[in-house]
Amino acid sequence: MTENFWKxxxxxxVAAEIDPDQYPNIQAVLKQSCQRFADKPAFSNLGKTLTYGELYELSGAFAAYLQQHTDLQPGDRIAVQLPNVLQYPVVVFGAMRAGFIVVNTNPLYTAREMEHQFNDSGAKALICLANMAHLAEEVLPKTGVRHVVVTEVGDMLPPLKRLLVNSVVKYVKKMVPAYNLPQAVKFTEALAKGRGKAPQDANPASGDVAVLQYTGGTTGVAKGAMLTHRNLIANMLQCKELMGANLDEGRETVVAPLPLYHIYAFTFHCMAMMLNGCHNVLITNPRDLPGMIRDLEKYRFTGFVGLNTLFVALCSNEDFRRLDFSQLKLTLSGGMALQLATAERWKEVTGCPICEGYGMTETSPVVSVNPFQNIQVGTIGIPLPSTQCKVIDDEGNDLPMGAIGELCVKGPQVMKGYWQRQEATDDILTADGWLKTGDIAVIQDDGYMRIVDRKKDMILVSGFNVYPNELEDVLATLPGVLQCAAIGVPDEKSGEAIKVFVVVKPGESLTKEQVMDHMRANVTGYKVPRSVEFRDSLPTTNVGKILRRELRDEELKKLGKK
Known part of the structure; x- marks a missing residue:
């Protein structure tokens, strides 16, 4: 497609272009927004609200602690392993103000996954929830992490409520396994040490890395996408232009049930909504639907960011359907394909249509979205301003309008590359700046795009990427496994569910329970297979490569979908 095609x-x-150099770095955006919207609510969680002014003060205190009480240097990586709690924005923006690179880390990671990410990123500090500190105790001796800050769920709450919440989590719900980290500093102590002390606010260049956002790959090895200040600012401005066109600055309340450590929620809630001075309601555990709905009852929310799985679960809940949706004017969907039935049901229940978008970690993450003024359900909308898209064939040749090919993206939100992985970077980024997404798409005459297939073998479980190679590598370490394969099969709730096939070594035996226990011990919950099938052999190419697609086709035939 020519650049003029999209204008x-x-x-x-809605402007066709944004200025990605409007701000020199994220610190400048944060300072401007926190001054401009100082008295407006920024984030709420567990009944406590932080204003933008308080966010700036607290992030400054944390930055001062890091600068004055550790030996960390600007450019060092700091792993942040937190769910959606008020500590998250305080820690992330504090780390950035101190000049560090944030390494977003999934709190549900196993010890194996944590060890890889900490070592690959070269993280020297870790901020984690007490609930995961026992895993940190196991992992840290094998890494270069020297500084640890541990926080409890209720640490941002008033003293009495903090004591109550933290005690219930620890002693009643027993959600904090015992741990021993003598070097760890309590988050509340770190804030107290930094409070009242002026941080030396960093002033990084726009091309400097702000966040290392880890993503899997066809190899199954998690890689850190280097997202620069300019990348994230560009996507923030792009989202504001196309997705936030009907949002009033400083007057919106947006529900944030998706994890902030995931790039989709991070860019939208911590970046785009900050620029607009919006109020983000953080949902710590969206799987607890009754608890989430009790939270939603307290707010006249105007925006909601989710994905297909969550929309289905909420619309099936009687208490959710009774909520007041009179102010809801924007619902965004991403992370996985939005089903037509889900979109129709959501609009029926809430009165608000869903705008579906598309993106990936490597694009900071948003590439395209359906404008709320003209939604085409079943498409991923049009490219964001200053974004070009095209489709190519297997030889890399550009294809004409309406043809099906691999979707490629070019724009200021495209990552700098993979951290310390030049070969992997060269595989996905062309010399002239086009990023090959691995998704098969078609661009319609009206500019709207549709994803029709995935080139990769990636499995998408409730919006999370799961890579077969990683699962197979883990499964292969189980004694008795001769061959194995992992595929995604259609699932109404999660979009896809994981199924693994196992060939057992001659003379040995394995049970489904042994396979499941091994996987649970080594991968995050959403990567654990839903089903296991034992076989005498697996289909392979003439050089012995397992044909996952053949296995997938067999499963689709069984389901009557092929």
């Missing part, structure tokens, strides 16, 4: 595809009032 007349935007709704009236």
């Amino acid at each position: 007349d595809k935007y709704p009236v009032g």
